[in-house]
Amino acid sequence: MSPSARSFYEKFDKDFENISAMADGELREDQEAIYREKMQNSPAFKEKFNEYNKLKKTVESIPKLPEDHYFVSRLNEYIKKENKKTSGLRPFYKPAFGLVALTVVLMSFFKLSPEFMDDLFETQKGNIIDFYTKNLRPYFQEDELTKDDIFNFAFSQVLPIDGSGQNVISLDESGSGASIAIRQSSFGDSIMSLKEFTEKLDLDKTQQLKLNNVLKNMRIRFGVPSL
Structure with missing residues (x-):
């Protein structure tokens, strides 16, 4: 892809990102005015804005889950149980060579300095x-x-x-x-x-x-x- 084509697609993605932000009410007033003007001149921008608006309304229409005051406590207990299951399966991480070398050093030391x-x-x-x-x-x-x-x-x-x-x-x-x-x-x-x-x-x-x-x-x- 040529640099000019890449620049075009990056700008197009940025425009769609700003349109999404406008649908969420997160765009500054001056930027919103610019994109409303762009939507009047571009059917693609207007279609994308309507698509984001429809998606936003669909998400907002989903009923919220009831608040669970004990969720964190149950989650912590579950994590503790899972940690106990895996802790016993953890491989022995000390290098065997290091332990052998340490044993030899200790044996030599105690023999020479009882x-x-x-x-x-x-x-x-x-x-x-x-x-x-x-x-x-x-x-x-x-x-x-x-x-x-x-x-x-x-x-x-x-x-x-x-x-x-x-x-x-x-x-x-x-x-x-x-x-x-x-x-x-x-x-x-x-x-x-x-x-x-x-x-x-x-x-x-x-x-x-x-x-x-x-x-x-x-x-x-x-x-x-x-x-």
């Missing part, structure tokens, strides 16, 4: 006990706490609160102070069992005993005398 693990648990021990006694004790009985629970909370600050593991208590220290939240578990939660940790780092008997003693002391401090 004292770090002792310092970590010693430091976390007081924090976890204080946090539990002040915040978490109301949510479950002390005898429900296992070594795995204590171990996982020390590392990931996430504690499962039901048998399925779908609901967790998480600790958030991003703000000015620590806060807790009860929420559904997600793929972003790093939950590693004590057995998996021991196997991945290939801990010897002495290291396993030391780790078990730390967890046992913490559990006793929680008020559970036996493991």
Whole structure:
């Protein structure tokens, strides 16, 4: 199409757009006067204006739907249900290579610096006990706490609160102070069992005993005398 022909069709479309705006009462008075004059000289413009007017009257004649005050509430509930259906089907998005590399780095680090693990648990021990006694004790009985629970909370600050593991208590220290939240578990939660940790780092008997003693002391401090 030549530039002149394209310009002609663009102008023609613009004229029809303005005629539609005039039918809706959205055109300025000076523009409306121009297009009323054009309609007198152009049967095509007049026919298009009548067509838009007829369409407008047809739309206005359709009865309005009754107002539904609970539509938004029902829509929100529907969206929540749909999100729950799809959340469990979401593929695991963490790259496998990254997890393998992280595991190798952790294993090497703990092998070369075994004292770090002792310092970590010693430091976390007081924090976890204080946090539990002040915040978490109301949510479950002390005898429900296992070594795995204590171990996982020390590392990931996430504690499962039901048998399925779908609901967790998480600790958030991003703000000015620590806060807790009860929420559904997600793929972003790093939950590693004590057995998996021991196997991945290939801990010897002495290291396993030391780790078990730390967890046992913490559990006793929680008020559970036996493991």
